[in-house]
Amino acid sequence: MQVREYVRALVAGDSPGTPAPSERELVTRFGVARMTVRQAMDALVVEGLLERIPGRGTFVARPRRSPSTVVGLTEEMARRGVTVESQTLLARREHAGPGVARALGLHEGDSVVHWRRLRRAETEPFCVEDVYLEEGLLPGLLDGLLPSSLYAQLAHQGLRPTWVEDAVTADVAAGEEAGMLGLSHGAPVLRRQRRALACDRVVEVSRSVFRADRYTLRLQLGRAG
Amino acid sequence: MQVREYVRALVAGDSPGTPAPSERELVTRFGVARMTVRQAMDALVVEGLLERIPGRGTFVARPRRSPSTVVGLTEEMARRGVTVESQTLLARREHAGPGVARALGLHEGDSVVHWRRLRRAETEPFCVEDVYLEEGLLPGLLDGLLPSSLYAQLAHQGLRPTWVEDAVTADVAAGEEAGMLGLSHGAPVLRRQRRALACDRVVEVSRSVFRADRYTLRLQLGRAG
DNA sequence: CAGTGGTCTAGACCACAGT
DNA sequence: CTGTGGTCTAGACCACTGG
Numbered sequence: 332m333q334v335r336e337y338v339r340a341l342v343a344g345d346s347p348g349t350p351a352p353s354e355r356e357l358v359t360r361f362g363v364a365r366m367t368v369r370q371a372m373d374a375l376v377v378e379g380l381l382e383r384i385p386g387r388g389t390f391v392a393r394p395r396r397s398p399s400t401v402v403g404l405t406e407e408m409a410r411r412g413v414t415v416e417s418q419t420l421l422a423r424r425e426h427a428g429p430g431v432a433r434a435l436g437l438h439e440g441d442s443v444v445h446w447r448r449l450r451r452a453e454t455e456p457f458c459v460e461d462v463y464l465e466e467g468l469l470p471g472l473l474d475g476l477l478p479s480s481l482y483a484q485l486a487h488q489g490l491r492p493t494w495v496e497d498a499v500t501a502d503v504a505a506g507e508e509a510g511m512l513g514l515s516h517g518a519p520v521l522r523r524q525r526r527a528l529a530c531d532r533v534v535e536v537s538r539s540v541f542r543a544d545r546y547t548l549r550l551q552l553g554r555a556g
Numbered sequence: 557m558q559v560r561e562y563v564r565a566l567v568a569g570d571s572p573g574t575p576a577p578s579e580r581e582l583v584t585r586f587g588v589a590r591m592t593v594r595q596a597m598d599a600l601v602v603e604g605l606l607e608r609i610p611g612r613g614t615f616v617a618r619p620r621r622s623p624s625t626v627v628g629l630t631e632e633m634a635r636r637g638v639t640v641e642s643q644t645l646l647a648r649r650e651h652a653g654p655g656v657a658r659a660l661g662l663h664e665g666d667s668v669v670h671w672r673r674l675r676r677a678e679t680e681p682f683c684v685e686d687v688y689l690e691e692g693l694l695p696g697l698l699d700g701l702l703p704s705s706l707y708a709q710l711a712h713q714g715l716r717p718t719w720v721e722d723a724v725t726a727d728v729a730a731g732e733e734a735g736m737l738g739l740s741h742g743a744p745v746l747r748r749q750r751r752a753l754a755c756d757r758v759v760e761v762s763r764s765v766f767r768a769d770r771y772t773l774r775l776q777l778g779r780a781g
Numbered sequence: 782c783a784g785t786g787g788t789c790t791a792g793a794c795c796a797c798a799g800t
Numbered sequence: 801c802t803g804t805g806g807t808c809t810a811g812a813c814c815a816c817t818g819g
Contacts, residue, residue, distance in 0.1 A: 353784075353785065353786085354785080354786070355784085355785085355786095363808080363809080364808060364809045364810060364811085365809095365810085365811090366591065366789095366807090366808070366809075366810095367807080367808060367809080369786090369787090370807080370808090372786095377602075383785095383786060383787090384785085384786080384817090385785070385786050385787070385815075385816060385817080386784085386785055386786065386815075386816035386817035386818085387784095387785065387786080387816085387817060387818085388784085388785055388786075388817095389785085389786075396719060398623060398777070399777055400777065400778075401777050401778050492778075493778050493779060494621060494776070494777070494778035494779075495775075495776070495777050495778060496774075496775070496776050497773075497774070497775040497776075497777070498772050498773070498774055498775075499724060499746070499772065499773040499774075499775065500746065500768055500771075500772045500773065501726035501727065501744040501745055501746040501747075501766075501768035502726065502744050502768060503728070503742075503744050517728075517742060519726040519727050519728050519744055520726055521724070521725065521726040521746075522726075528778075541726075543725055543726035543727060546725075547723050547724065547725045548722075548723070548724040548725065549721075549722070549723055549724075550720075550721070550722040550723075550724065550775070551719070551720070551721050551722075552623070552624055552625065552626050552719070552720050552722070553625075553626050553717075553718050553719035553720060553753075554718060554719075578803075578804065578805085579804080579805070580803085580804085580805095588789080588790080589789060589790045589791060589792085590790095590791085590792090591788090591789070591790075591791095591808095592788080592789060592790080594805090594806090595788080595789090597805095608804095608805060608806090609798090609804085609805080610796075610797060610798080610804075610805050610806070611796075611797035611798035611799085611803085611804055611805065612797085612798060612799085612803095612804065612805080613798095613803085613804055613805075614804085614805075782818095782819080783817100783818095783819095784816100784817085784818090785815100785816080785817070785818100786814105786815090786816085786817100787813105787814075787815080787816100788812100788813085788814075788815105789811105789812075789813080789814100790810100790811085790812075790813105791809100791810105791811100792808105792809085792810100793807100793808075793809075794806105794807085794808080794809105795805105795806075795807075795808100796804100796805095796806080796807105797803105797804080797805085797806100798802100798803085798804075798805105799801100799802090799803090799804100800801080800802085800803105
């Protein structure tokens with residue numbers, strides 16, 4: 332740990348290609364065995380901070396590309412420089428329908444929390460989101476203690492989603508959602524069904540509908556590097 | 557390597573939770589040092605095949621969830637059990653427009669290959685795809701040697717895409733694409749712009765339009781495990 | 782040639798699990 | 801208590817790089 336953090340601090344801010352101390356140099360500096368130094372450096376290599384080149388040395392690696400991560404809408408839009416405001420349209424206990432029950436791993440008719448929000452970017456509505464949660468997951472939600480970010484609130488309880496399964500499709504606005512989004516019937520919308528897991532537990536099932544003219548889904552896929 | 561492959565073969569097909577040989581057992585069996593055994597096991601652990609539990613032992617890990625990988629439409633649909641047929645509507649050299657030039661890392665007006673295909677699932681058209689390629693990337697393409705899978709053909713030249721950046725949005729069918737897809741004007745479609753990289757080179761830039769009623773985008777995101 | 786990372790040895794002590 | 805993985809030592813030889 333000491334060697335690892337020493338090297339991490341040493342190369343912090345260095346540009347890619349900058350040489351790190353050689354393994355034997357660290358051996359003498361810390362008075363430890365070389366295997367110990369290697370384990371420290373291994374951690375930094377796996378982490379993507381360093382890069383080994385046999386016969387040459389160890390160097391600061393160029394930052395890896397990383398695939399899209401699991402984030403909630405609040406954080407996703409914040410990264411694009413847009414602030415999301417949410418207006419709760421509905422928050423109540425309901426009996427789970429067949430789809431929601433299956434997705435949450437419950438039985439049909441079990442009690443679940445249904446939370447509907449109109450989401451605005453710079454005051455313009457662009458999304459209506461229906462979230463279904465296992466009852467008791469967010470105590471106080473139905474008493475009016477509504478967090479501004481679901482994912483932040485889940486993270487606060489150690490249940491930050493780390494895995495999502497999405498189904499995305501195109502459709503046209505219909506029924507009351509058109510009015511909520513300020514769209515005329517027949518205007519294009521993007522629909523997303525999501526199942527989010529944290530610690531191998533399904534913590535969120537949601538259906539979102541986005542105004543196509545105000546939201547584009549951006550994705551990066553592939554292995555890091 | 558010998559220890560690693562011995563263990564890999566030994567636990568092949570075993571169900572999750574099955575104990576692997578202990579490190580010291582492998583030490584005596586192979587007559588090597590324990591550090592050597594550990595390195596062999598480490599490789600299998602990072603690979604996700606094994607799982608270490610301190611004080612208990614090493615066990616076959618349950619298969620990890622893995623995020624969506626980079627695949628072409630042919631392979632994506634094949635995994636859903638659907639065969640994709642492609643009909644080339646256009647394959648010619650063109651001068652790159654500003655968007656395509658930027659995405660491919662070329663200058664506007666540079667020569668590029670434009671390949672348009674109508675894609676059918678079980679004979680039903682569901683997608684029109686416009687692909688733009690750097691000239692010379694797929695020699696013979698314009699001479700009528702049209703592969704049935706672009707990604708397979710790229711892979712054949714060591715340029716299998718390992719990284720994609722997608723922008724997905726909803727829209728309504730318009731112009732000639734409606735006719736090609738058998739849609740009336742105003743029917744919902746999913747549009748996808750893609751930039752695909754292989755070996756840090758942009759090898760594909762494409763715009764696809766999908767019939768919303770015949771294609772749903774499915775996504776899995778998160779870190780493996 | 783000297784220096785680098787890649788790999789290996791033959792031990793050792795520790796914390797933790799299960800009995 | 802024994803057996804497990806986690807960590808460490810103080811060396812060693814190898815292949816490779818660059819001057």
